[in-house]
Amino acid sequence: MIEYIYHQIAYFSKEQAITSMYNFNIKKSKYLSLFLISLTFVLAGCVQKRLGMDGKRYYHNGMVVCAYPDAARVGVDILKKGGNAVDAAVAVHFALAVTLPEAGNIGGGGFMVYRSKTGESNTLDFREKGPLAASADMYLDSAGNVIPDMSLYTHKASGVPGSVDGMIQAHQKYGTLKWADLVQPAIELARKGFKITKHLAADLNRTGPQFKKLNPGKSYLIKEGDWHEGDTLVQEDLAKTLEQIRDKGRDGFYDGVVADQLIAEMNSGGGLISKTDLKNYHSVWRNAITGNYKGYKIITMPPPSSGGVALLQLLRSVEHYPLKKWGFNQDSTVRLIVEAERRVYADRSKYLGDPDFYKVPVDSLLKPDYIASRMSNFSWDAATPSTSIQPGTFVGYESDQTTHYSIVDREGNAVSITTTLNDSFGSRIFVQGAGFLLNNEMDDFSSKPGVPNMYGLIGGKANSIQPGKRMLSSMTPTIVEKDGRLFMIVGTPGGSTIITSVFQTIINVIEFNQDMQQAVASKRFHHQWLPDEIEAEKGALDSATVVKLQQKGYKVTGSGGIGRVDAILQTRPGYYQGGADPRGDDTKLGF
Template sequence: MNPIQLRYFLHILLISVFFASASCVQGTLGKNNSDEYHNGMVVCAYPDAANVGLEILKKGGNAVDAAVAVQFALTVTHPQAGNIGGGGFMVYRSGKGEVNTLDFREKAPAAAGQDMYLDSAGNVIPGKSLSTHSASGVPGSVDGMFEAHRKYGRLKWSELVQPAIDLARNGFKITKRLAADLNWASKEIKKLNPGKNYLLKDTTWQEGDILVQEDLAKTLEQIRDKGRDGFYDGVVADEIVSEIQSGAGLITKQDLKNYHSVWRKALIGQYRGYKIITMPPPSSGGVALLQLLQSVEKYPLTRWGFNSDSTVQLCVEAERRVYADRSKYQGDPDFFKVPVDSLLRPKYNTMRMSSFTWDKATPSSDVLSGKISGYESDQTTHYSIVDRDGNAVSITTTLNGSFGSKIFVKGAGFLLNNEMDDFSSKPGVPNMFGLVGGKANSIQPNKRMLSSMTPTIVEKDGKLFMIVGTPGGATIITSVFQTIMNVIDFKQDMQQAVASKRFHHQWLPDVVNIEHNALDTTVRTRLEQKGYKIVEGGTIGRVDAILKTQWGYYEGGADPRGDDTKVGW
């Protein structure tokens, strides 16, 4: 190359570098400007509820205030899972790093017993734990919100409940997805609710229809004015018990009065230098999540890549072993000694993975729960919120099945849960999500049923990094697990990590469930040749998450699988 050619080449190179740099900066700035929120953020399952939470933050409320408002707003706008008739879990981290968790999971009524869903021959009666008045546990959501607000809230309780009352009384425009869900459930709702007219319409529901719920508004007014007693005592409690008794259910006024949520010490783990803050039992999710992360941490996932055959095989084998442990060792810690420390010992999870071989799938029939020395033998919704002070809340709450038991409390206008199905009705018999349980999760009076809910907060270098969680029944744990890996190992931004295709294995049944096009043809063929049975089906999870970026702003991930919405300021 002569001098003139060299100068020309350098000139072109400099111009190219300049425009490439400008394009890069412009792209970064464009991304930041369109999704750059420094003062707070709400990500949840329905747009109207997300906007309620954002307005609370703008009024000076903190993350817990916004969470309370969102919970009640979702009761109105997301009847599939938002609720005052169910329960859930909250993981909290203050802007100064204080952590806490609140267990407002439902409890079995005092009259419940381990054989309550079995016939005279000892067989499970189909549907009794799903769509009858005896399917409901004592609800915990209202008490949970009341306790969270009492400990951490800033604004007045009435200010937080009023937006939900307005949505119920004035109505709100329903989305296309909600219209479809209402139409899907209408036949069963009508059958199970003679003499009631909740969520029903003479014609089919259409996108843009206005949904008004006057009885629910009146119930929320009782809660607004009387706090916890507006639900667990007085007129609403009478309506609950009257409804339960009409179907020979078990919940009594005393069960309602005796219900209290419980503050529990957060589970803390580490993954590649990140601190994982998650929910302890009776959530099985926290223990299982930390076990999964320990099981894969020593492997080079970043080099293997997102949903490569090696990545999927490793994760499936870890999931197989962790769900086997879940079946035997997890339950309500107030009734059953859950060996949390043993299950979260790195050497234990390394040992569990030692039987894994790259050559072929490990049949689930060959995988039992691990041996621990000295040890005796969903439709759900999630929301993530952060405020201007960095206080963060991760809450997963549920009715269990979509629309719960589909039975409404007459006069009160809200749905009862069918959480009793989350107990092990009979050892070895799967529940509605295909999860198999044992003695640890047997039905006992006043006991909390095991859950897969996995609300989680992640720190990096002592600072808030991520808030994450999802609905999805048995798939909750694996969806949170994969979302965390997507960010940390595969360097995806928050929206990418939430939207990325997922897969799931839960020990039994011995199949790998995948979303449509989650695996390319080559990866799927390689795994099937090793003996993995892969079943392509519907969506897995609906993750709602928030990331604190390296530039200091909040980046939301709202799952496109639902009506999930991210808003911030």
């Protein structure tokens, strides 16, 4: 019994511990109850201090981990009001559209992986689409060469936004609170303003000159002089747009005044999105891709996300090797992971695309025999040159500034959502009068076979530009089960590094026994087939490991931050531990 009290103190407040003891029927003995309550208060301070030294904290009633503190608070407030994980996710999404303009959005799209408290799983694809006026060669000049930046920083760079429809679909299927109550917190943040962080101030200052160049006559996110930490950012036009969405739902964005403003913006810059595109856009519910890794069930996103297939391929490629014995980021561990990654990204270049337009061979890509054959020419003697690795064969043949949030409610319903504008601040072009940014997701299509996109990713026919088609993505929102129970909710931004960041976070917990915060904070490395190099964060690999890798023919280059993982771990039934990536303003909150 004393051990039970000890854990209650460690994980919750004194008041919660006392309540739990009464629920545990301690109240059957009046004097024993009084004694134990007194003991609780005597021991609480020292026990909580002792267990709080490493920054760990556990929550029992729900948790939100996302990229900005104000948005995390919005999500927790919804959970406290009795909302479920999807209610909180909708509120967080719109709050991030205000507080994280470089990635949070109403002008972009994304993916949701959902798992109910009873184990039901589902996924929602609210990825952007190519406009009806799009064409395969739209970014090529008369000589057939890709025109620089046309798919990035012009009105033609934008796909048809899916975020608003996605949130509406998620709420209609799983939400419990009123729609207006979920959008209202974002309206208040936009109208009253919020205090910006040091990171956001730096991002706004860095991008300010391009905002001015691409948005003549507009003043969104621009001020006289530099932005500083603690400045208040007010976005009145965005507040008005959110009010339309609050009051009219889907019609508040895909029809009416906001749609008119979006089309006017397209027309002003030669963009392709039409009213027909907006009217025809609908999110799609898709069956989750599932697989197993050493007794853990992986629930992840199917195409047009490449993330789920690639993640399962990576896990299955390394499953039969003794990673735990080798150790975290040791040379054998790194070499195995890099060789798996180069083969998986080669497959991605040929076989992954929108399943509504291209028959993606998911089952073939995930067959154990196929994966074993892909790893069969891996040698410990030397690195396998990427030039000798091509997409596999079988019978029958994303943004650096994405954002992710993980949420669980008191009943155990879980949501993993990754959403993006593609590049930081998308196309950098605002919709006049509506105050939101346009995405530049068209760059995620393959503008020309064999020519890399902004993240160096190679694509082909499966991801060619077509009207109404969803562009391929690296987003990898994922939920992990253990013994039929929720184990982990995980995802990250990071463009092409998303897949490898999610993969490494999962094995950090399963193989290297890291807690959730350690797993997301640990230094990462990345390989994506082409270019043939290992990108490694500073401190990810010690000097001895780098030397060993170089001696075997691996090229190691430095990298800034890789990913910004936000994740939740269930340590035992009903006990949640968050991991908020220290690379940004990411925040974990619960109650």
